[in-house]
Amino acid sequence: MGLLNRLDNPYETGGIILGTLEDILNWGRSKSDWYLHFGLACCAIEFMSMNASHFDFMRFGIIPRATPRQADFIMITGTVTLKMAERIKVLWEQMAEPKYCISVGSCANSGGPYWQYGYHVLKGVDRIIPVHVYVPGCPPRPEAMEEGMMKLQKMIDQQAIFRKRQRLAEEEKLFELQNKG
Amino acid sequence: MTTTKFIDIDFSKIESDRMRLNVGPQHPSTHGVLRLEVELDGEVVTNVIPHIGYLHRCFEKIAENMNYQQVIPYVDRMDYISSMNNELPYVMAVEKLLGIKVPEKVEYIRVIMAELNRIANHQIAVATFGLDAGAFTPFLYLFRDREYILWIFEKASGGRLLFNYFWVGGLANDVYPTFKEDVLNIVKQVRKTNKEIEELLIYNKIFIDRTANIGVLPADVAINYGCSGPVLRGSGVKFDLRKDDPYSIYDRFDFDIPVGTGEVGTVGDCWDRNIVRMREMEQSCRIIEQAVAQMPDSGDVQAAIPKKIRPPKGEVYFRAENPKGELGFYIISDGKDKPYRVKGRAPSFVNLSVLPEISKGYLFADLIVILGSIDIVLGEVDR
Numbered sequence A: 001m002g003l004l005n006r007l008d009n010p011y012e013t014g015g016i017i018l019g020t021l022e023d024i025l026n027w028g029r030s031k032s033d034w035y036l037h038f039g040l041a042c043c044a045i046e047f048m049s050m051n052a053s054h055f056d057f058m059r060f061g062i063i064p065r066a067t068p069r070q071a072d073f074i075m076i077t078g079t080v081t082l083k084m085a086e087r088i089k090v091l092w093e094q095m096a097e098p099k100y101c102i103s104v105g106s107c108a109n110s111g112g113p114y115w116q117y118g119y120h121v122l123k124g125v126d127r128i129i130p131v132h133v134y135v136p137g138c139p140p141r142p143e144a145m146e147e148g149m150m151k152l153q154k155m156i157d158q159q160a161i162f163r164k165r166q167r168l169a170e171e172e173k174l175f176e177l178q179n180k181g
Numbered sequence B: 001m002t003t004t005k006f007i008d009i010d011f012s013k014i015e016s017d018r019m020r021l022n023v024g025p026q027h028p029s030t031h032g033v034l035r036l037e038v039e040l041d042g043e044v045v046t047n048v049i050p051h052i053g054y055l056h057r058c059f060e061k062i063a064e065n066m067n068y069q070q071v072i073p074y075v076d077r078m079d080y081i082s083s084m085n086n087e088l089p090y091v092m093a094v095e096k097l098l099g100i101k102v103p104e105k106v107e108y109i110r111v112i113m114a115e116l117n118r119i120a121n122h123q124i125a126v127a128t129f130g131l132d133a134g135a136f137t138p139f140l141y142l143f144r145d146r147e148y149i150l151w152i153f154e155k156a157s158g159g160r161l162l163f164n165y166f167w168v169g170g171l172a173n174d175v176y177p178t179f180k181e182d183v184l185n186i187v188k189q190v191r192k193t194n195k196e197i198e199e200l201l202i203y204n205k206i207f208i209d210r211t212a213n214i215g216v217l218p219a220d221v222a223i224n225y226g227c228s229g230p231v232l233r234g235s236g237v238k239f240d241l242r243k244d245d246p247y248s249i250y251d252r253f254d255f256d257i258p259v260g261t262g263e264v265g266t267v268g269d270c271w272d273r274n275i276v277r278m279r280e281m282e283q284s285c286r287i288i289e290q291a292v293a294q295m296p297d298s299g300d301v302q303a304a305i306p307k308k309i310r311p312p313k314g315e316v317y318f319r320a321e322n323p324k325g326e327l328g329f330y331i332i333s334d335g336k337d338k339p340y341r342v343k344g345r346a347p348s349f350v351n352l353s354v355l356p357e358i359s360k361g362y363l364f365a366d367l368i369v370i371l372g373s374i375d376i377v378l379g380e381v382d383r
Helices: A003-006 A021-031 A044-053 A082-094 A105-110 A142-157 A163-180 B060-063 B069-076 B083-096 B104-133 B137-155 B178-204 B205-211 B219-225 B230-234 B271-294 B346-350 B355-359 B364-374 B378-382
Strands: A034-039 A063-065 A071-076 A100-104 A133-135 B018-023 B035-041 B042-050 B314-322 B324-334 B341-347
Touching: A003 B230, A021 A142, A034 A044, A034 B060, A044 A071, A044 A105, A044 A142, A044 B137, A071 A082, A071 A105, A071 B069, A082 A133, A100 A105, A100 A142, A100 A163, A105 A133, A133 A142, B035 B364, B042 B364, B069 B083, B083 B104, B083 B314, B083 B324, B104 B137, B104 B178, B104 B205, B104 B271, B104 B364, B137 B178, B205 B271, B205 B364, B219 B230, B219 B355, B230 B271, B230 B324, B271 B364, B324 B346, B346 B378, B355 B364
Parallel strands: A034 A063, A034 A071, A071 A100, A100 A133
Antiparallel strands: B018 B035, B035 B042, B314 B324, B324 B341
């Protein structure tokens, strides 16, 4: 670890890290996300593969939790039926802020193959809870799910913690300006 | 000085209030989205009511709107752990309706793929059963091996889990050139790992204590409930559609049907159901070896059938031995290019119905083990 060796003599070898508190907090937050796994259908089997030997999901600093109260983000993996949708809403409301959601697979994204004739399938989990990362595929490969996880980490890394409203308003202004021009 | 006085109480005569506990629908050990309403007396289970329907995906309604080939991907998604085995009875039912015969090579590839998927399914079943009983390491070993099987499927069909590989009248495409060597390597690897798993899990004292004499399912109850697959064979009934009602080319192979014998406990307990799956993997290996030896190298993988198939008016029922049990498809044709009705007889659904019967009187922790030993897939239960 090159960075840690420098800490032996921080004043001479440049072992001091300068940064905003926000960056450091976000760095810590993004590297230890605990998830509430919500395995619903076929994607959950690929999710099991990802947790097993070859793909080793835990290298992202991730620990599976069985209760929403300890989880940082929720992974919706599979077809969301209308009967299940209420439960997902309740679980999402039980999670503590800040919370995130990854929607895995076509079914959770949009209803997937059941979009047209599925009278009993919710056409996208984003109709009931906010989704931060979408992972496409039917089912997505474990690598795709890991990519989704990296996207979420990147998102958390760049998130505003302090002066949130002010900065969000600034960002919105910038966005509007860009869209006009 | 006071002396402790023991009072003789017969605890079985004391009636306490029954507690109702809700397991699921989101629970790590319900194998999906099953909800169990459990009635407990202390820690003893007095009644279990399974509530299903959390993964209802309108298979039969969708099949009414699709033509015959388009139904195959939806058949995949019924029992998503063993998709190849699901496709087999469906395409064979349509072929029976059409009255066509597929080329020799196709039959062999179908059998090899189906048996490989049977191994993959049983690997998940044993792995998750180990997890339910508290053993994590076998899960890692078995999933490592399962990945190798998935690589073969991926090379042949393009999909890791859901394949759409068996088509009506043949296959989507031919297998790749080194297919045979890869399959034989898998067989070797599966045998090696199974030996490890037997030492690590199956004959482990803790595992035997957790599973033997638990959830005993007598043979007559299993038959009355219509159970099939390892659940039925675990109770000592020698019934396997591959032998008793041979379809495809299963009559050409030499293999045994493992049944539960009550080796460490009673016949039909959780340990027996699990060991049947372990032994079946070995038998699948034997079938695969014979099929690879007999498989012709050249030949078409698609029978000459028109692109839009219109079977004659009529109905057909075709059943096959899924890893979970007897999977049947009942298709009614009205002469158009879309089926009038497709009904699936799902083994998981029937096997789940026996759960309240066999889990009464056991502890709550045993209920999780019993549910794991039945090995259900909710996609197939709800369809």
